[in-house]
Amino acid sequence: MLMNGKWVAAWQPVQAKDDKGGFVRQTSSFRNWITPDGSAGPTGEGGFKAEPDRYHLYLALICPWAARTLIGRKLKGLEDAISVSIVEPELSDQGWRFGDAAGADLDTVNGASFLHEIYTRADPAISGRATVPVLWDKTGGTIVNNESADILRMLNSGFGDLADNTFDLYPADLREEIDALNTRIYPALNNGVYRAGFATTQGAYEEAFHDVFAMLDDLEGRLGDGRDFLLGDRFTEADVRLFVTLVRFDVAYFGLFKCNLRRIADYPALSGYQSRILALPGVRETVSIDHIKRGYFSIKALNPTGIVPVGPELPLALAA
Numbered sequence: 432m433l434m435n436g437k438w439v440a441a442w443q444p445v446q447a448k449d450d451k452g453g454f455v456r457q458t459s460s461f462r463n464w465i466t467p468d469g470s471a472g473p474t475g476e477g478g479f480k481a482e483p484d485r486y487h488l489y490l491a492l493i494c495p496w497a498a499r500t501l502i503g504r505k506l507k508g509l510e511d512a513i514s515v516s517i518v519e520p521e522l523s524d525q526g527w528r529f530g531d532a533a534g535a536d537l538d539t540v541n542g543a544s545f546l547h548e549i550y551t552r553a554d555p556a557i558s559g560r561a562t563v564p565v566l567w568d569k570t571g572g573t574i575v576n577n578e579s580a581d582i583l584r585m586l587n588s589g590f591g592d593l594a595d596n597t598f599d600l601y602p603a604d605l606r607e608e609i610d611a612l613n614t615r616i617y618p619a620l621n622n623g624v625y626r627a628g629f630a631t632t633q634g635a636y637e638e639a640f641h642d643v644f645a646m647l648d649d650l651e652g653r654l655g656d657g658r659d660f661l662l663g664d665r666f667t668e669a670d671v672r673l674f675v676t677l678v679r680f681d682v683a684y685f686g687l688f689k690c691n692l693r694r695i696a697d698y699p700a701l702s703g704y705q706s707r708i709l710a711l712p713g714v715r716e717t718v719s720i721d722h723i724k725r726g727y728f729s730i731k732a733l734n735p736t737g738i739v740p741v742g743p744e745l746p747l748a749l750a751a
Contacts, residue, residue, distance in 0.1 A: 465593035493726025508595030628688030
């Protein structure tokens with residue numbers, strides 16, 4: 432936890448809670464946008480122009496919010512335009528840490544040891560948590576944005592001709608439907624698993640638990656009509672946002688977060704949907720089951736022994 436730019440307390444999973452003991456997520460603090468001409472986006476200030484090798488993503492492979500942006504970078508062909516650093520999967524007392532563990536990176540852009548140092552470089556007096564993803568401007572030496580929903584959209588449309596437009600994750604004719612789905616799925620499922628896992632009262636946990644499975648049942652019915660993706664035959668940001676939760680569900684949320692009524696493997700339509708997305712070009716490369724398990728099961732408040740379960744295995748031999 433940062434307080435006026437200083438690290439003052441060991442990392443804790445619960446950021447805040449409501450009067451029922453429910454988990455409350457921190458609001459993102461940097462909301463500028465990259466645009467093709469550097470003009471201001473929907474929030475924040477202008478001056479962040481799309482340029483090759485100007486921007487850098489700080490990510491954690493265990494984190495579904497960060498994984499959204501890694502998938503967007505892959506599908507939009509922005510690997511050469513945007514560099515990436517992956518933090519170690521285990522959460523330290525100072526939060527996300529850079530290192531040379533398997534699948535992780537040292538910070539070659541800013542030379543930081545911990546992610547919170549990136550935040551204080553951007554704002555020396557910042558207070559709050561240092562979260563992933565972080566989109567960093569190497570030219571300006573500051574954070575552009577740390578809200579995954581924003582970053583995914585600017586990866587889709589903010590880089591102009593630098594991006595591959597084979598995939599349009601937010602097509603104009605589907606935006607209203609995409610927004611409506613996101614608005615329903617996020618509180619009930621994407622954040623619902625966290626509301627269940629980090630609840631501090633039985634009532635808050637049960638409320639979140641029922642929200643999670645009501646939404647999974649609803650999505651199973653939606654996909655059960657034979658469609659490939661949530662909105663038919665086109666893969667959109669709504670699918671990205673759902674997939675990153677599904678692929679972590681049986682591995683972490685089912686057991687550790689007590690969302691144990693059914694697995695994704697028990698839903699035929701959702702299982703097939705997950706497999707179709709894993710087969711898209713580059714998506715499987717964004718999923719590290721090793722990092723997901725090591726990361727979630729390093730949360731001392733939920734797993735004080737630190738023992739990482741051997742299973743489960745995922746389809747398509749996803750062992751990396």
